[in-house]
Amino acid sequence: MTKSIQDINEKIRAGKAVVLTAEEVSAMGRDHSPAEVTRKVDVVTTATFGPMCSSGMFINTGHANPPIRMERATLNGVPVFSGIAAVDLYIGATENHPEDPAYGGAHIIEELIAGKDVILEAHAKGTDCYPLKDIKTSINRENINEMIMFNPRNAYQNYPVAVNTSNRIKYTYMGSLLPRLGNANFSTSGELSPLLNDPDMRTIGMGTRIFLGGTTGYISWHGTQFKSDAELNEFGVPISNAATLAVIGDAYRMSPEFIRAAYYEKYGVSMFVGIGIPIPVLDEDMASRLMIRNEQITTRILDYGDPDHPELGRCNYQELMSGEISLKNKKIKTASLSSIYQARKIAAILKKQVAEGSFLLTEALEAFPKEKSIKSLDIR
């Protein structure tokens, strides 16, 4: 049996589509065949809520009178990128305040979404058409023109587990790693994760409508560092970081519940981003992908105690989610840096929206690259 996205959208419009979350369909997969799942289920909702550094937001502040062509700008003291037209700015999530490393772009983004006032300060050389040289004023979501979130790399398809074999605590973007294998941190929502449920990207591509930060957003491109040649496990899932997404959405309609600023000790600022993707059950192949369970998703365990991050072993997400993995004859406590609780909330919201007919599926406008490896930077 095969269904087209149009067939499924007809059912969604009629309020007759059967929608399950990825966790529900994984449980269903224990006693249902892919053919049965294809017959019974139309859409599966996937989600993730994790720290995603490669994120940010464009804003347009509107022109002052007299106007200024902003050349160096800060928001609450955090530098923002002003190397685009006069009053367009890009707030990079990881940019930090020069005197407060725990405060940065992500906090500004969260505050603007929440409706708070933020101090804008900008300087320029002054031109014939933009004579103003300095400006200091306060902005908020009501007195600026646009807030467009654009994140160049989100929703990593799988990510390695971080441990530390050294003798001192390591503060990393994978959290605090205790010495001598004291803990193991991972950051993927496993069987609920969007790109692990459609590993070949048959239904996810450019233009796909998604849940982003509490509202509807879109996949605008493949994410940076997109990798199509990662090693696969026996279930066809990459065992390491592979595909990524670049996403875009209207931050005016986002919520601080699904966009949260973060700070990792001695690393810096990052931002939790909530992403959900509904995946159509087109045929048995898609059904079998969507039925994947945590024990069938493998990842690598890397040692952040060594600057080269050597691989120490491999494990699956059932082990990681159980709270303990075994490595080198030692039981190591595990924890997720992405929030499964929040990811479940997003998958449930999306399920409701699709079932009610308020969220229609999209056909990707263009597929992601089939062959793309990533390069490292040579120092020459």
Add this chain to the structure above:
Amino acid sequence: MASSKRRMVLRFPADSVNEPITYILIKDYDVMINILNADISHGREGNLLIEISGEKGSVERSMNYLKSKHVEISPVVKTILFNQSDCIHCGACASVCFPGALSMDLDSRELRFSPDKCIACELCIKACPLRLFELNFGVN
């Protein structure tokens, strides 16, 4: 009979480190000892973060015994405050919480906090990406 539970840091003078104080406390004073953190070496001053519980009289008598051995007793007054309503339920704090005061519920995937297990080691303060923990120097 009234029971009592106290959490304290014991500081041992260098010459009493060789005496089996915890053994004597358990055997002769009938109190339960939970050692939460220890830093003791021979010939050097030592520190023990300890919880003593038992019948009220036994706990009082064990305190007197410790004082007679010139052990300095400081009640643990540091506590950790957790702004739980802002928690997003990632596990970054639970990952470093070795006494198990912060833990992830494996079914609901919600973060749980049991203050009675907290020894105020402060690792969660740095581990939390949302900075939801702070140290409180109140009276125990």
